[in-house]
Amino acid sequence: MRVAIVHDWLPFMGGAENVIINMHEVFPEAPIYTSMCNRMNMRGALRDADIRTTFLQKTDKKMLNHRRLFPYMPTAMESIDLRGYDVVISSSTSVGKSVITGPDTLHICYCNTPMRYAWEQRHNYIGPLVGKGGFKNRMISYFMTFMRVWDYATSARVDVFVGNSVNVAKRIRKYYRRDAYVIHCPVRTAMFHTTKEDGGFFLCVSRLQEYKGIELAVKVCSDNNLPLYVIGTGPMKEKLEAMAGPTVKFLGFVDDDELKDYYARCKALIFPGVEDFGITPLEAQASGRPVIALGKGGILETVIENETGVFFDEPTPNSLLEAIRRFESMTFDKEKIRAHALEFDESVFKDRLKRFVEEQYRIFKEKQMEGITVYK
Missing domain, CATH: 3.40.50.2000 (Glycogen Phosphorylase B;)
Known part of the structure; x- marks a missing residue:
């Protein structure tokens, strides 16, 4: 079973990045695809991991504000070539789930949250970013309307959703109209x-x-x-x-x-x-x-x-x-x-993740021909 891991971006270490470390430890041979990476900020297993970036990674120098690249992220993630993998696990708080996989590849999205700044927290994010009123505010609002449409559309690219909590699973159902399993985040x-x-x-x-x-x-x-x-x-x-x-x-x-x-x-x-x-x-x-x-x-x-x-x-x-x-x-x-x-220890998360991926891949292979009728 060939596995690939996908993450939105890797500018620094945080809670979502610790999830990637645990995924990498469960599937050590799996390359990690991401839009951009500040390699000097990586620690633990990510320091020497096989991390593959997109065209947004134009330099090895530290990228101080990855958010400026956000308008280009959809195209960057869709450019990732995932042919040849049996399972793709996307860890997503934003654009990670949008990667395109083939019909023979199982795409499992471990969703840390649906895109916060596109949905219910959009006012909390956009207001402090652009201030009150003005042309910039309207332009960002128009752009986020597009992002909501795109975010919802790309949820259909996921075969199985996993939320990091019941709280997130409820939001997945609300914004994507999809059911989700729950595997709680790992804690060190x-x-x-x-x-x-x-x-x-x-x-x-x-x-x-x-x-x-x-x-x-x-x-x-x-x-x-x-x-x-x-x-x-x-x-x-x-x-x-x-x-x-x-x-x-x-x-x-x-x-x-x-x-x-x-x-x-x-x-x-x-x-x-x-x-x-x-x-x-x-x-x-x-x-x-x-x-x-x-x-x-x-x-x-x-x-x-x-x-x-x-x-x-x-x-x-x-x-x-x-x-x-x-x-x-x-x-x-x-x-x-x-x-x-x-x-909530890391060992609990890793055991559950491994069993879940293996189980879902078996089910995926068994159901691939369901609903397909060869008419003669």
Whole structure:
């Protein structure tokens, strides 16, 4: 069984890229096709993997803003030659699923999310990008209308959809009118550990972007003199630092050794955004620490309320503060929290993925002649 892996783009490492590492470890002989790649940013198994790029990769130099290439991505992905493969696994948050395969090739799409900026979060993305009103805003809106039509049309190129969560499977059904299996994202639980030491601080680990909701955590902790450490960088960094009180510390980027230490010592991870799945809450739980989270989206599948964390209902200061106060009155079992996170370990994902691909390929081969009648 010849397998190929497809991903939207590889400018840097993140949660979706860790999924690709796990796919590569399950199918080590499979080449990885992508629109463009910053090879110097790759780590782990991707550093030396067989990564094949499109015509958008005009240089080996670091590409600082891959989003500028987005208008060319549909053509780039459709130019990838996947002839000769029995199975193509596309890992897609945007354009990855759009590759074209032949009738003898099974195309499985592992969908991290339908294209956010084309569908229900389009206003969150387009507004900050172009500002209020104006010609540029209208042009991008027209372009995104085309992208929605194209995105829906390319969903028909997929034989089997897999969502990374029930939350994403619901969105696949909504926007593509397709059913999907669910295989939860892999988490590097072995990297994290518990400790008896308590640093006495709350923690946020996130890219500092508006939709992540970090502003809410900074405001609540600043207004109530609660210690908060914020790990991550992004376009909102200066704004958040300007509004933060003396109890809030911004640590920027930290390496893995520092990260797992902060996770292990924090009182709890504050997770104020809505994510398709959410890796950081499971990393915190793998460290034996509970999560205080907005009770919407993928977090409902990864946190057990009052056992591995607490939820708040609305993205408002009062709602978050009430959840923090409730958390302060509770006790949590670190080992029980970590045991829950182990259910999402990389080894679980890889076992499920391997069995699923083999099963779906067998079914695909058995059903290839269904509905075909040779008329004589």
